Each structure stands twice: as C-alpha cells, then as structure tokens.
Amino acid sequence: MDINKQLNTAIETGKVIFGSNKTIDELLTAEPKMVILSRNCPPKQRESIKYYCALSETPYVTIKDSSLELGSAIGRSHLISTVCILDEGESTILEVQK
Secondary structure (H helix, E strand, C coil): CCHHHHHHHHHHHCEEEECHHHHHHHHHHCCCCEEEECCCCCHHHHHHHHHHHHHHCCCEEECCCCHHHHHHHCCCCCCCCEEEEEECCCCCHHHHHC
16 A cells, blocks of 8 residues: 555545644544654654554554655655544545554
8 A cells, every 4th residue: 555645645535634743632632543653753752642542542653754755745845743634535544554
C-alpha cells in the first residue's frame, strides 16, 4: 500500500489534521481513527502522543518518511511530524495499521 497516496486521498475526501499539538487536542477531546508519526518526530512529542493514543485506544503508526518527506508528499512546504486521521474518506489508510 502506498501510504502517501492513501493519505492524499484521506486529505481530499475525509478529515485530517496536522501537527502534534492539534493531534493531542483531538486525542483528548474527540475520537480520531488513527495517528501517523514521521520517523523523526521529536521524542518528547512522540512519547506524549503514544501515551494519549494508549489512553484513548487510538492506533498509531510510525512511517519510514521523515517530517520533511511527509510534508512534501502531501503538498506542504513545511515539516509535518504528525498527522491525525479523523475521517478516512474514500482512502484505505486505516489498513496501514494491520
């Protein structure tokens, strides 16, 4: 599965947010379906997100892309270390965790 293609589909047809602070807010207040972490997500942020994922029983996956590669893959010109999937839309991105 091409995670970048599925992520772009989720962005176009579903609801996705970017950034560790917004992801933590969603983990505390909503029920996200999945969290994606870049391989170089800062350790403090990574541990906080993993903790809140465990509390909310939200699956997470760490991908092989860096935050620069992740941002570039989804058409952003800045670093993206965390993506939170609220609604996958027409993508099959939730199958990444299996």
